[in-house]
Amino acid sequence: MGKRHNWSFPYFIFMILFVVLPLLLVAVYAFQDSNGRFTFANIIRFFSDSDSLSTFALSIEVAIENTVLCILLGYPAAWILANKKYNRSSVTIILFILPMWINALMRTLATAELFNMLGFQLGKGTLIYGMVYDYLPFMIYPIYTILQKMDKSYAEAAQDLGANPVQVFWKVTFPLSMPGVTSGILMVFMPTVSTFAISEFLTNNKIKLFGTIIQENINSSMWNYGAALAFVMLLIIGATTLLRGNDGEEAGSSLI
Amino acid sequence: METHIIEIQHVSKSYSGKKVLDDINFYVRTGEFVTLLGPSGCGKTTMLRQIAGFVNPDEGCILLEGKDISSIPPYERPLNTVFQRYALFPHLDVYDNIAFGLKLKKLPEEEIDRKVRKVLKLVSMSDYEDRDVESLSGGQQQRVAIARALVNRPKVLLLDEPLAALDLKMRKDMQIELKEMHEKLGITFIYVTHDQEEALTLSDTIIVMNEGRIQQIGTPADIYNEPVNSFVADFIGESNILNGTMVCDRRVEFIGHEFNCVDEGFGDNVPVDVVIRPEDIYIMNRTEGAQFTGVVRSCTFKGVHYEMFVNTESGFELQIQDYNAFEVGSTVGMLIKPADIQVMRKERTCNTFDAVVTDASHVEFLGASFECDATGFEPGSRVKAEVDFDKIELMDHREEGAIGGEVHFILYKGDHYHLTVLTEGRGHVYVDTQDIWDKGDLVGINISPSHIKISGTDGQEA
Numbered sequence: 001m002g003k004r005h006n007w008s009f010p011y012f013i014f015m016i017l018f019v020v021l022p023l024l025l026v027a028v029y030a031f032q033d034s035n036g037r038f039t040f041a042n043i044i045r046f047f048s049d050s051d052s053l054s055t056f057a058l059s060i061e062v063a064i065e066n067t068v069l070c071i072l073l074g075y076p077a078a079w080i081l082a083n084k085k086y087n088r089s090s091v092t093i094i095l096f097i098l099p100m101w102i103n104a105l106m107r108t109l110a111t112a113e114l115f116n117m118l119g120f121q122l123g124k125g126t127l128i129y130g131m132v133y134d135y136l137p138f139m140i141y142p143i144y145t146i147l148q149k150m151d152k153s154y155a156e157a158a159q160d161l162g163a164n165p166v167q168v169f170w171k172v173t174f175p176l177s178m179p180g181v182t183s184g185i186l187m188v189f190m191p192t193v194s195t196f197a198i199s200e201f202l203t204n205n206k207i208k209l210f211g212t213i214i215q216e217n218i219n220s221s222m223w224n225y226g227a228a229l230a231f232v233m234l235l236i237i238g239a240t241t242l243l244r245g246n247d248g249e250e251a252g253s254s255l256i
Numbered sequence: 257m258e259t260h261i262i263e264i265q266h267v268s269k270s271y272s273g274k275k276v277l278d279d280i281n282f283y284v285r286t287g288e289f290v291t292l293l294g295p296s297g298c299g300k301t302t303m304l305r306q307i308a309g310f311v312n313p314d315e316g317c318i319l320l321e322g323k324d325i326s327s328i329p330p331y332e333r334p335l336n337t338v339f340q341r342y343a344l345f346p347h348l349d350v351y352d353n354i355a356f357g358l359k360l361k362k363l364p365e366e367e368i369d370r371k372v373r374k375v376l377k378l379v380s381m382s383d384y385e386d387r388d389v390e391s392l393s394g395g396q397q398q399r400v401a402i403a404r405a406l407v408n409r410p411k412v413l414l415l416d417e418p419l420a421a422l423d424l425k426m427r428k429d430m431q432i433e434l435k436e437m438h439e440k441l442g443i444t445f446i447y448v449t450h451d452q453e454e455a456l457t458l459s460d461t462i463i464v465m466n467e468g469r470i471q472q473i474g475t476p477a478d479i480y481n482e483p484v485n486s487f488v489a490d491f492i493g494e495s496n497i498l499n500g501t502m503v504c505d506r507r508v509e510f511i512g513h514e515f516n517c518v519d520e521g522f523g524d525n526v527p528v529d530v531v532i533r534p535e536d537i538y539i540m541n542r543t544e545g546a547q548f549t550g551v552v553r554s555c556t557f558k559g560v561h562y563e564m565f566v567n568t569e570s571g572f573e574l575q576i577q578d579y580n581a582f583e584v585g586s587t588v589g590m591l592i593k594p595a596d597i598q599v600m601r602k603e604r605t606c607n608t609f610d611a612v613v614t615d616a617s618h619v620e621f622l623g624a625s626f627e628c629d630a631t632g633f634e635p636g637s638r639v640k641a642e643v644d645f646d647k648i649e650l651m652d653h654r655e656e657g658a659i660g661g662e663v664h665f666i667l668y669k670g671d672h673y674h675l676t677v678l679t680e681g682r683g684h685v686y687v688d689t690q691d692i693w694d695k696g697d698l699v700g701i702n703i704s705p706s707h708i709k710i711s712g713t714d715g716q717e718a
Contacts, residue, residue, distance in 0.1 A: 153343035156310055159330045160337045161357035161408065167331075171356075175347045 026234065029227030042228030052213065052229070059210035062124075063192035066131040067139075070188050071181065073132065074139035078180070079173075081140070082147035093144065100137045105197055107134065112201040122204050130202040131192055138191075139184035146180030147173070190237050259321075261286040261412060261444050262307065267316035269302055274682065276302050278468045280316070284412070284446060284461075289438050291447045293455040294465035295491065301416055303465070304448045308337050308414050320411065336405035337414040341421065342397045344389040350376075350400050351385040357408040375407040378437065395426045402437070412444045419454065431457050452492045456480065464488050480533075485600055486674075489531040490667055496537075496574050498670045500530040500599070508599055511670065512570030513548050515592060519599040529600040534563070534577040536596035539588050546589025550574070552582045566590070572670035607648065607686055611641040611710070619710060622701075623681040624659040628708035639710050645674065645688035647707035650699045657700020661685060663693045677701065 033039045046052050080086045081093050099107060108130055115126050150173070158172040159165075196211035205212075210233060217226030262284040269277040277299045284290045292300040305311040307318060309330030317324045325333055336357070344353050351372055358368045376382050379399040384392070389400060398418060405413055418434075419427045435458055438445050449455055455462050456476040464471040464479060464487075472484045483489035486497045500510030502522040508515055510530045522528060543549045550568040561577045566588060568574060574590075582588055611621035613633040618625050621641050633639055654660035664684075665676035675687045677699060685701055693699070 151341075151343065153339050153341060154345060156330070157337070157339055157343035157345070157404075158356070159310075160308060160335075161404070162331050162360045163356075164329075164331050167360060171360075172345060176345075178347075 023234070026227045026230050029224050030231035031228075032224055034224060042225050043232070045225065046228055046232060055208050055213055056210050056232075058207070059193050062127065062131065062209060063189050065128055066135060066192045067185055067189045069128065069132050070136050070139040071184065074136055074184065075143055075181070077136075078140045078143035078147055081144050082150075096140055097137055099133075104134050108198050108201045115202070122202060122206065124203070124207060126202045127199055127207055130198045131195070134198060135188040135192065138187040142183035142187065143177060143180040146177050146183075150176055186240065190240060193236070194233055259286045260284065260319075261288075261321060262446070263319040263322075264303070264307075265317050265319065267303070267306065267313045267318065269299075269306070269311065269314050276468050277306075277313070280468075280470060282463055282470060282473055284444060287442050287444055289435075289445045289447065289458060289460045291449060291455040291459040291462045292465060293449060293452060293462050293491075294471075295450055297467075298465040299468040300448045300450075300465050304337075304414050304416055304446065307412070307446065308335060309333050334411045335414055336408050336410035337416060338398075338401050338405050338418045340416045340418070342401040344397055344400055344404070346390055348389070349385070350381065350387050350389060350392070353389055353400055354404045354407050356404065361408075371407050375403040378406065378440075379403045379433075394422055395430065398422065398430060402434075406437070406441065406443070410443065412446055415445060415447045417449055418447075420449070420451075427454070434458060456492070464491065466491075482598055483531055483600065485603060486529045486531070486667055487665070489529075489598070489600070494534050494575060494577075496532045496534065496670060497667055498530045498532070498572065500528050502526045502528050502599065506594075508597060511548065511568050511572040511574070515547065515597055516594040517597040517599055518594050519597075522599065522601065527602050527605050529602055531598040531600065532574075532592060532596060534575040535561070536592065537574060537576045538591040538593075539564070539566070539576050539578050539580075539582060540590075541582070541586070541588060543587060543589040545591075547591050549587060549589050552584050552586050552588055555581050555584055557581070573668075574670065604686065606645060607643040609641045609643070609683070610713075611639050613637050613639055613710070617705075619708065622659055622679050622683045622685070626658060626703055626708060627705040628710060629705065630710050633710065633712075638713050640713050642709045642711070643703055643707055645686050646672075647703065648685060648687045649702040649704070650675075650677070650687060650689060650691070650693065651702060652699070654698050654700045657702050659701050661699055661701050663695055663697040663699060666693065666695055 030042055031038055031040065033041060077096065081096065087093075111130050111133060112122070112126075115122060120126060154172050154176060155168050158168045163171060193209070194211040194214070196209060196215045199205070199207050199209045199212055210229070214226050214229045214233070217223075217229065260283040264280050264282050267277055267280040268275065280299075280303060292303055294300045302311055306313050309325070309328065313326060317326050319325070320333070320335075345356065348356065354372045354375060355368050358371060363371075372385070373382070376385060379402055381396065381399050381403065384396065384400075389397060392400065398421075402418070415434075419430050422430060431454060434445075447455075447458060456479075459476055461473065462476055462479050463473050466487050472479055472488045474482075479488065479492055483492060483495075489495045489497055498510045500508050502519070502525070503509050503514060504524045505520040505522075506517055508517045508519070508528065508530060540546065548568055548570070550566040552564055553567050553573070554565045556563045558577070561579055562581045564576045564578065564582060566574050566576055568590075576590070609621035611619040613619050613630045613635055614625060615635050616631050616633075617627055617629065619628055619630055619639065619641055620626070626641075628641070630639075649657075651657045659679050659681075661677040661679040663675055664678040667674040669688075672688050672690055673693070675689060675693060677685045677687055679685055679701065
C-alpha cells in the first residue's frame with residue numbers, strides 16, 4: 001500500500017505546477033493592483049463597468065442559446081444512434097464524433113472561410129452556427145452513452161403498464177437520461193462562456209464574448225483586470241459544477 | 257364450463273435462422289397457475305414475451321379470451337409482467353412505481369391512492385411508499401414489482417423467473433406468498449422458471465419445454481410420476497433412467513432382470529426407456545426375497561434421507577434414497593414395485609440422418625462428407641444414413657473430427673452416458689459413451705465407414 005501511494009507523486013507534482021499554482025496566481029493577480037498591493041478594485045471595476053457586464057450577459061445568452069440548440073439537435077441524434085432499430089453500426093457514431101478529433105480552431109477557420117465564400121454576413125447567426133457545430137458532439141456523446149447503456153427492461157416495463165411509445169419516452173427514457181443531459185450541458189455551457197476563437201473568427205471580432213475580453217486584457221498586459229475577469233468566470237464554473245451534483249458523474253466519466 | 261383465458265395456437269419463432277419456438281400449442285384456464293418450465297434457452301421466456309407482446313410470433317396466434325392479440329401492442333394488452341430483474345423505475349419512489357399504470361389510465365387521485373395502499377398491504381410493504389426503490393433489498397424490490405403489476409388488476413399476470421435473484425430462504429418464503437396471492441386474487445398466473453422444485457410447488461399445470469418444443473403438459477404429480485420422455489424424467493427431480501426392453505404387456509426387462517410393470521400396448525420386444533425414482537427402490541440388508549442384488553458404493557446423508565449409489569451385480573449404477581443408511585461395501589437386496597416402474601417409448605433407437613450420396617464410397621450429411629459403402633446408389637440420390645449411438649466417436653479437439661459439435665445434454669443411463677451433441681450446422685447427434693463429458697464441451701465427431709448404414713428414403717433398396 002505504502003509503495004503504491006508513491007506512484008501518485010509525479011501526478012501530484014504535475015497538478016501542483018499546472019493546475020493549483022496557476023489558479024492561485026489567477027486569484028492573487030485578481031486581488032492586486034499593478035503595483036502588487038492588495039485591492040478589490042479589479043472586481044469592483046468589473047461589476048461597475050457596463051461594457052464588461054453586457055459582454056458577460058451576452059456570453060451567458062450565447063452560451064444558453066448554444067446549449068439549448070445542442071440539446072434540441074443532440075438529444076434526437078443520440079436517441080437515434082442509441083436505437084438499434086435505426087443504427088446497426090458503430091460507423092455512424094464515429095462519424096458524429098469524428099469532428100472532435102480535429103482541432104476546433106481549424107474547423108472554425110474553415111467554417112469562417114466557407115461563410116465568406118458563400119457570401120454570408122458574419123454575425124450572431126454565424127457565431128451560433130459555429131458554436132453548435134463545435135460543441136454538438138460534446139452533447140451527443142454523453143446522452144448517447146447513457147441511452148445505450150440504459151436497461152431496455154425499463155421501457156418494456158413502462159409499455160407493459162400501459163404506456164404508449166410517446167409516454168414511454170417522456171415518463172421513463174427521458175427522465176432516466178437526465179444525467180447524460182446534465183453532463184452534456186456542463187460540457188457545452190461552460191466552454192462556450194469562455195470561448196474567444198469562435199467569436200473572433202466567425203464574427204470578425206464584431207461580437208465580443210467574455211473569453212475575448214479576458215484574452216484582450218491579458219494580451220494588452222492588463223494582467224490584474226484580466227485575472228479578475230477569469231476569477232469571476234471560475235467562480236461561475238465552480239457554481240454550475242456544484243449544481244450538477246453526482247448525477248452526471250457516470251456519463252461524464254464515460255466520455256473521458 | 258371451464259374457460260380458456262389464453263390459447264396459444266401453432267406459435268413458431270426463429271431468430272436468425274434458429275428456431276427458438278417450434279409449433280407451440282397450449283391453453284391456460286381462467287384462474288390457473290401455469291408454469292413454463294425448462295432449461296435456459298428452451299424458449300420459455302420468448303413464449304412469455306410473446307404473450308406480453310414484446311415479441312411477435314413468426315407464425316401462429318395468441319388468443320386472449322378467444323380474440324387474437326398477436327397484433328395488439330403490449331401497452332394495450334390487459335396483461336402485466338413481473339420482470340426477472342424487477343425493472344423498477346429508479347427515478348420514482350415505491351409509491352410512484354406502483355401508481356405508474358394507474359396514472360397513465362388517468363384515474364382520480366383518491367382512487368389511485370386507495371389502490372396503491374391496498375396493494376402495498378397485500379405485499380406487506382405498507383410503510384415503504386416513500387422509499388427510493390434502489391434502497392430496497394432484493395426481496396422488497398420483488399414485492400414492489402409484484403405490486404406494480406397487480407395494482408392494474410391484469411387478466412393474466414406474467415412472471416419471468418421472478419424469484420431467480422433471491423437467496424434460497426427468501427425464495428421459499430416468496431413461493432408461499434405468491435401461491436397465497438394467487439389463491440386470494442383469482443388472477444391467472446403464467447410463470448416462467450428453470451427451477452423444477454419451484455414449478456412443482458407452485459403450479460396447477462406445468463408445461464415442460466426443451467429446445468423450443470413442448471415436452472409434456474400436466475399437473476405436477478403427472479409430470480413427476482409419469483414423465484413422457486427421458487428429458488422430462490431427468491429434468492424433474494432425481495431419477496434413474498435406464499435402457500430397457502418391453503418383453504410383452506406388463507413385463508419389462510432392464511439392468512439384466514425382468515420385472516412386472518403396469519404398462520401395456522408397447523408391443524413385444526420393443527426397446528424402451530425406463531424411469532425409476534430413487535425413493536421407489538426398496539433396499540434391504542438381506543438378499544433373499546430381493547429381485548436383484550448389489551453392493552453399496554456410497555452413502556450420503558441428505559437431511560431427510562440418505563442417498564446411496566449401488567452397483568448391481570449386472571453392472572449398473574442405481575441412485576437410491578432411503579431413511580436408513582446402508583454400509584458402504586455391504587451387499588444389499590433391492591425391490592421395485594410394478595407401479596413404480598415408468599416405461600417410456602424411445603424417441604429413437606439410432607441416429608438417422610438425411611444424406612446425399614456423392615460417389616460409391618462417400619455420403620454427405622450434417623454438412624460433411626463421410627466415407628462409407630454406398631455401392632448401388634446413384635451419386636446425387638437422397639438416402640437415409642443410420643448410425644448406432646455407440647458407434648459415434650467423440651474426439652477431444654474439434655480438429656480431430658470430421659465435424660465439430662458441442663455437448664448439449666447428458667443423460668446417465670446406469671452404465672453409460674447418453675449424450676446429445678449439437679453440431680455446427682445445428683444437427684443433433686446422439687452418442688452412447690463410457691467417457692465423461694461436460695455440458696458445453698467442444699468435440700470432434702468421427703464415424704468409421706463400416707458403421708454407416710445406408711438405405712433408400714422411400715423404400716427403394718440398393
